Amino acid sequence: MSIRVLIIISFSILSVVLFTGYPAVVCGETETVTGMEFVSVKGGCFQMGDTTGEGDPNERPAHEVCVSDFSMGKYEVTNEQFRKFRSSHDSGKFERLTLNEDKQPVVNVSWDDATAYAKWLSSKSGHTFRLPTEAEWEYAARGGTASSRYWGNDNAEACKYANVADATAKKSFPKWTSFNCSDGYLVSAPVGSFKPNAYGLYDMLGNAWEWVEDVYNAEAYSKLPKSNPIYEGVGEYRVERGGGWSNGPLGIRSSHRVGL
Template sequence: MVLKKSGRLLILFLFACAAPGGAQSIVTESVTGMEFVPIKGGCYQMGDAAGDGDDNERPVHEVCVGDFAMGKYEVTNAQYRKFRPDHHSGKSAGLSLDDDTQPVVNVSWEDAVAYAEWLSQQTGMAFRLPTEAEWEYAVRAGTSASRFWGSDPEAACTYANVADRTAREHWAKWTTFVCDDGHAVAAPVGSFQSNGNGLYDMLGNVWEWCLDVYNYDAYEKLPKDDPVYSGSGEYRVMRGGGWSNGPLGIRSSHRVGLSPGFSHHSLGFRLVKTDT
């Protein structure tokens, strides 16, 4: 498919390793090279079924989402700098967060939304932040435990970049996992094993902005089908935990609200493609 826009020809690729069972292939857009994994919609139990989370993760309730495609990886510094060439993700404890293959951080919800709008305009495709319901459906990949790899938090270092033994060398007072993932700060995207949907770093590495307005009691207010909270509220949802989080923050149901203008050294985002 060839699309003429702004005097340029943008070739939009559709390719991937063939998906099992005749499923759709991964979609790659040519402006940044970002890959999107098709996620077949369905229903699941959203929230903290394990009982180790906060009240804002309950009640557990059935939610159904439609088909969408989610970024295989978190948006990287190199991809974000296609949009804002002067962006720098900075450092933490003197350690760089700014390498091309690390996830972009120090970006607000407003920045992430602007990036999605820019990429949509550049490609003619439709990109946005995931809804909270889509994000949890995608991370769980059919699982119901606290983390997609199971109930054992100490298996984290196989699947996620978290606060671990390496981090304790720099931040001795942190609550950490006892395993060692080899990274004190953000790792290059895709450095750990994927979940069952073929998505990387859904837990750990960096927190990820979601589309929803944050509401503490949202689970008591939203409909079953394709829920997204868009009412009044000061904050936006972020999910997944980051490289500075211990076991409490690295869970599939964990949800936090922050100001849409806020940015942080362990907070980034990934996109979904909705015109599947």
């Protein structure tokens, strides 16, 4: 499982300018410890959850949620960046194919590892970093869209925007459910290899699953407030979002959520 972090911005220090209107994005902020780039996203309201009828029960009910302004990592955290925190980290292999290249997303990290990385980065940089909430993550992933995927619902378009289970993977793993296209990678790709969404964020769907802050609860959507929700109740698991390189259409959706 991979990481994408969010920064709580001190606007006077970082000199970030947010435009009015929706959507509004400010790009170009880079933190100096690991070189991660950030995209600033203007907050707003959206329909969170399964709005198309494709999803699982834990994605319902679809409901209006509003989030405040935030800045999110432009890319998933890479092996190279994570190893500045933990030099011995091994992302492993799949079928003898490495997941350890510098620019591949870091994987095989627990939720505790992910939050420890954010805390370490906060202590080193002087700014506050954390995992995004589930609501912030979905708002960012959708990029202002209401469709299941931020590029639309044409399967053939998926491989322009995401590293997913594709036609090539289907040949090697015939039991996999796949998209009818080829993305050029059998396992994880270097971050930023595909087109971004409308907010300038890369790999929000596919490539590697991403941890978020929330405790997993299948019925969380019926229990949370409208404004900046986060589920912090008792639970054994945390939420993961976005799907990965081995996922087909069901797992590659902006509203898809699992607990691990």
